[in-house]
Amino acid sequence: MCYAFTMLSRIEKLCAEKGLKMTEQRRTISRVLSEATDHPDVEEVYQRANKIDHRISIATVYRTMRLLEDASVIDRHDFGDGRARYEESREDHHHLIDLNSGEVLEFISHEAQKLMEKIAAQHGYELVSQRFEIYGVKKGSKTPPSRRR
Amino acid sequence: MCYAFTMLSRIEKLCAEKGLKMTEQRRTISRVLSEATDHPDVEEVYQRANKIDHRISIATVYRTMRLLEDASVIDRHDFGDGRARYEESREDHHHLIDLNSGEVLEFISHEAQKLMEKIAAQHGYELVSQRFEIYGVKKGSKTPPSRRR
DNA sequence: GTAGATGCAAAGTGTTTGCGGGCGG
DNA sequence: CCGCCCGCAAACACTTTGCATCTAC
Numbered sequence: 363m364c365y366a367f368t369m370l371s372r373i374e375k376l377c378a379e380k381g382l383k384m385t386e387q388r389r390t391i392s393r394v395l396s397e398a399t400d401h402p403d404v405e406e407v408y409q410r411a412n413k414i415d416h417r418i419s420i421a422t423v424y425r426t427m428r429l430l431e432d433a434s435v436i437d438r439h440d441f442g443d444g445r446a447r448y449e450e451s452r453e454d455h456h457h458l459i460d461l462n463s464g465e466v467l468e469f470i471s472h473e474a475q476k477l478m479e480k481i482a483a484q485h486g487y488e489l490v491s492q493r494f495e496i497y498g499v500k501k502g503s504k505t506p507p508s509r510r511r
Numbered sequence: 512m513c514y515a516f517t518m519l520s521r522i523e524k525l526c527a528e529k530g531l532k533m534t535e536q537r538r539t540i541s542r543v544l545s546e547a548t549d550h551p552d553v554e555e556v557y558q559r560a561n562k563i564d565h566r567i568s569i570a571t572v573y574r575t576m577r578l579l580e581d582a583s584v585i586d587r588h589d590f591g592d593g594r595a596r597y598e599e600s601r602e603d604h605h606h607l608i609d610l611n612s613g614e615v616l617e618f619i620s621h622e623a624q625k626l627m628e629k630i631a632a633q634h635g636y637e638l639v640s641q642r643f644e645i646y647g648v649k650k651g652s653k654t655p656p657s658r659r660r
Numbered sequence: 661g662t663a664g665a666t667g668c669a670a671a672g673t674g675t676t677t678g679c680g681g682g683c684g685g
Numbered sequence: 686c687c688g689c690c691c692g693c694a695a696a697c698a699c700t701t702t703g704c705a706t707c708t709a710c
């Protein structure tokens with residue numbers, strides 16, 4: 363239940379580190395993000411934040427998302443639909459995108475992690491980030507439709 | 512040496528299949544694409560095509576890229592810089608993106624391929640496409656800089 | 661009190677599209 | 686010659702930004 367506490371400590375840590383102000387808008391957006399279990403886009407975050415506090419503009423959402431992303435508090439993803447999707451940062455998980463429903467499933471694969479590091483090393487590179495995404499349709503379903511914005 | 516032949520046969524096959532016209536513009540764009548060894552974006556393809564035949568507009572490049580992509584003649588990628596990058600379709604290779612130079616290295620990994628199929632299957636999905644990308648910096652180099660458009 | 665945050669609307673970017681004219685089959 | 690294709694410019698979707706105002710510290 364200590365969502366609020368958990369979330370605040372994380373954000374406050376960020377603000378302390380970077381000397382940022384903890385405004386009402388940032389608090390609201392942070393709350394929305396820490397309560398989300400999906401991968402909302404900016405518009406969606408904006409809608410949810412607006413329900414809580416309608417004095418919030420989409421420009422602020424964009425600015426705050428970038429802020430939190432730069433601080434590594436959230437991760438930005440691009441699942442191929444032309445806009446950014448976000449989630450609180452966590453380690454070691456990847457995504458399986460259902461091309462029919464747009465639903466995003468998460469999975470963990472240590473194998474993948476090790477494989478990436480190995481390949482990076484083989485090429486003389488240091489792994490900074492990676493993308494390991496699977497796009498598929500439920501077994502037995504028909505149309506492997508055309509994605510796209 | 513038979514670049515033109517190889518390329519034409521591919522495109523002509525596509526045109527035959529889909530009943531499309533082989534216009535001068537499409538021929539030029541196809542030639543540019545089959546000669547490329549990198550992963551040009553639309554602007555770059557446009558520049559190269561324009562050098563060969565300046566009666567070509569960027570709108571046509573966009574339309575042709577989509578056409579070829581839909582026909583699975585080329586693959587579209589998104590390496591996180593906000594625009595689409597293309598290459599002739601080939602199987603089983605993935606990308607390592609140098610975050611400092613933007614350079615894209617290719618590598619093959621059967622392990623990755625098998626891993627993806629396994630994971631998709633485990634979740635009851637049929638693998639349609641995947642993304643296996645490594646973003647890194649050369650070992651020993653400093654700034655793991657900020658990407659972004 | 662002041663640096664930094666916000667809201668608003670305008671500007672940017674990459675991409676798509678409606679339309680009249682042009683060209684390949 | 687007919688229908689698909691092209692160039693042009695306007696429209697789009699998402700994101701960023703300049704400026705005046707407001708607010709957390």
